[in-house]
Amino acid sequence: MAELQKETSVELYQEDAYNNSGSTAVEAKADHEESNIQQCDEGKEAEDATNKDPKDESGASNTSTSSTAAAEKHISIQAQLTDLENLTDLDETGKKLCPLCSEEKFKACYNHKLRRHLQNLHWKVSVEFEGHRMCICHLPCQQRKPSLNGDQCSSQLGAHYHCIVCSATVSRRTDMISHLKRHVNKGETEASHTGGSDFSTETKVSGKQSFCEILKESDTNVQVLPNYSTPQNSDSYFSCKMKTNRQLVFCALAVLSEERSPLECLDAFGATGIMGLQWAQHLCSAVKVTINDINETSVKVIRENCHLNNMWVQGENDDSEGEELDEELVSTIEVTKMDANVLMHLRAFDFIHLDPYGTAVNYLDAAFRNVRNLGIVSVTSTDTSSLYSKTLNVTLRHYSCHIVRTEYYKELAARMVIATVARAAARCNKGIKVLLAVALEHFVLVVVRVLRGPTQADESPKKIQQLIHCQWCEERVFLKEGSMVEENLYRQLPCDCHGSMPGKTAVELGPLWSGSLFNTGFLRRMLFEAVQHGMDEIQPLVKSLICESECTTLKQFSIPGPARNVRQECGVVIKTSEKEEDVSSDEQSLGIGKRKMQEGAGNVLKRMKSDVPVEHPAFYYSIHRHSIRGMNMPKLNKFLQYLTEAGFRVSRTHFDPTGVRTDATLAQFKSVLTKYSVPTSTTVQTGGHSHVSEEVKLDMEFASP
DSSP states (O other): OOHHHHHHHHHHHHHHHHHTTTTTHHSSSSSHHHHHHHHHHHHHHHSSSSTTOOOHHHHHHHHHHHHHHHHHHHHEESSSSHHHHTTTOOOOSEEETTTTTTTTSSSSSSSHHHHHHHHIIIIOOOOETTTEEEEEEESSSOOOOOOOOOOOOOGGOOBEEEEEOOEESSSSHHHHHHHHHHHHHHHHGGGOOGGGGGGGGHHHSSSSGGOEEEETTTTTEEEEEETTTTTOOOOOOGGGGHHHHHHHHHHHHHHHHHHHHSSEEEEEETTTTTHHHHHHHHGGGEEEEEOOOOOOOHHHHHHHHHHHTTTTTTTTSSSSHHHHHHHTTTOEEEEESSSSHHHHOOOOOOEEEEOOSSSGGHHHHHHHHHHEEEEEEEEEEOOOOTTTTTTTHHHHHOOOOBBOOTTTHHHHHHHHHHHHHHHHHHHEEEEEEEEEEEESSSOEEEEEEESHHHHHHHHHHHGGEEEEETTTHHHHOOOOOOOOOHHHHHHHHSOOOHHHSSSSEEEEEHHHHHHHHOOOOHHHHHHHHHHHTTTTTTHHHHHHHHHHHTTTTTTTTTOOOOOSSSEEETEEEOOOOOSOOOOOOOHHTTTTTTTTTTGGGHHHHHHHHHHOOOOSSOOOTTTTTTTTTTEEEEOHHHHHHOOOHHHEEEESSSTTTTTEEEEEEEHHHHHHHHHHHHHHHHHHEETTEEOOOHHHHHHHHHHOO
């Protein structure tokens, strides 16, 4: 009986391997039978080795490669219906079992009935993607939540689909289709993923061949794991769309490194370590870089990337080995595995960059606790759904701010983040000076300088105010202090919508930052650093930020410089001397270079009151939002000239390509737009005279002041 059981087990194992049934049949075998099967297979391979032909060997190699390729996918993912039929198994009575259903779900039947079952139940409701079909699966693949008693019932397992890209299980067909659309939008296909869920953490990092690919950015190489662009499926996240963010942060650090050296810098959320590696590679001995991440896999990836860029990880090698490698290594990096809050509470830094997945409000208190005086804190927020007025409940929970969807929603998000940063700094007895605020499609970046002392801590919260927003014409103005009556709120708006329109037309938004969003002198120095390090991609963005900070057009923009040691880059005069600092009056008022200029440190506040430049106007108007129906509006650059000729300060804004930042009110803005707009071809010619339609007349009357 024992020999008969061995023979039947061997036959079943060979039949499963021939039909490519995957891991479902192997799991059904007992452990003691697997050892006997391997012994029988080795004996058969030894007997057939002498009788094999070269043709048979080539055929065997082809079948082995195809079987390994098929093993990467789930059994429910097939190209044709016949491939799914070949996976069926014969029982003792000669009937076939369904490969995608359990025996309790579907009993064994003959061939014609099984084909009808596969076609109607599995194939018709499948999801097609790149020549493959993901059929519905009824096998116990999903881990169900345990009941109150702690038991898991297999009869309660529902139908589901297996994703061909990330191996995820999705219950509904519509959810599976939307899940695949997200992969397509991110540029992820079947070829870019190799079943990352089947690899363990050790195999991902131990061997270099387990990495997906090596990416290069700003002369820095990083190895990334499979599914590196999806943070839900990868322990080490890397986004190519955040290159602009990384370059802006690097330029801000490069400007700070000219003021003091060496700098202790912290990348609190390293992931692959790309940002910290760029700091150490380009700034070398001017910075002491610390890359932190709480994930063990990410820490191992960071160490591998340090070796890939010829950098020594502090504390990894012995002193004797470090002395031999000092000539070849570029820089030294400290890699830590800690919670970001704990690390920032334990140590002090000159430069801190926060870039978590989502909001950064949970780490602001720890960041401002130990940051040094005149240091810089940069915050990157990627929770665009709450920042851009899509999830208002989350916005209120994270930022304690009430907002609505407006035409200037991106600048509203930037001012909301700065207000949160200012309150966190004030709790630590520190004030802030905003150096840069950028809001693009995927992130909101805020860079602030930290000013120690209760005086500075009291000044920053004074710039946090409420905003009055008209829901009809979208006019806005910051609420003045002492306005408590609701009637006074409407009087502060320059529009007359409250008297002409029914209901409540104005809402109170905020609290928001009402101060300036840019520091012109700091941006000029950032442009110089971008030119010095060859970062051509962000130079147009920095130039537009400089123009926006001074509220001037690009053609009229120029930076006066000293008579010596100057050069002109992109139409901007920039000082090129590395020893002398190009410090604007606003930056001198902050006491930049305090360690080198001890004599002028006592007059910081006096210079701040006397040398503060005129701030740019708050918010902007969209020329498309306020265009008149039936009228062709002028080109944007022409319209900027018309506003300048009317005596207003104007500039374009990076927040909106159709936005105009100006100190004119909305009524003045519309009057200039109406004056230079031309009627469209909808005008009616009657008796040699053109008559504009009644709808156009009403729009023109409403737009006039």
